[in-house]
Amino acid sequence: MNAIDRNSLSKDARLRHTLDVFRFAHSGRWPILRSRFVRRRGDVIFETARWLRMRTDKPYCAVVWNLCDISVRWKDFRTLAEAKTYLQTLM
Structure with a gap:
């Protein structure tokens, strides 16, 4: 995907x-x-997910999608429970 200057977009x-x-x-x-x-709160989506088509010892992640800043942050975890616990601290 091409880089987008966030200041040039509404x-x-x-x-x-x-x-x-x-x-x-998530599709295709x-x-x-x-x-x-x-869960979505305003302009932020909080998600726990599993990485697909990747071999890793940390297959789960907590992801924060900021819709207005065009940004995504994630942190990897070994278990789904760890990812959910971490995400709850961010929400």
């Missing part, structure tokens, strides 16, 4: 772009993530 365009990236990561023929828990 808030609605940034929101649409980030939601498109979210959909791309080769999804990247499988959601286990998702």
Whole structure:
């Protein structure tokens, strides 16, 4: 994907772009993530997910999608319970 200057886009365009990236990561023929828990609070989506098509000792992650800043942050965990606990501290 191309880099996007967030200052050149309206808030609605940034929101649409980030939601498109979210959909791309979770759907299609080769999804990247499988959601286990998702909550949206305003312009932020909080999610726990499992990485797909990756060999790793930490297959779960806590993901924070900021819709207006076009940003994604994640942290990897060994178990789903650890990821959920960490995500609860962020919410």
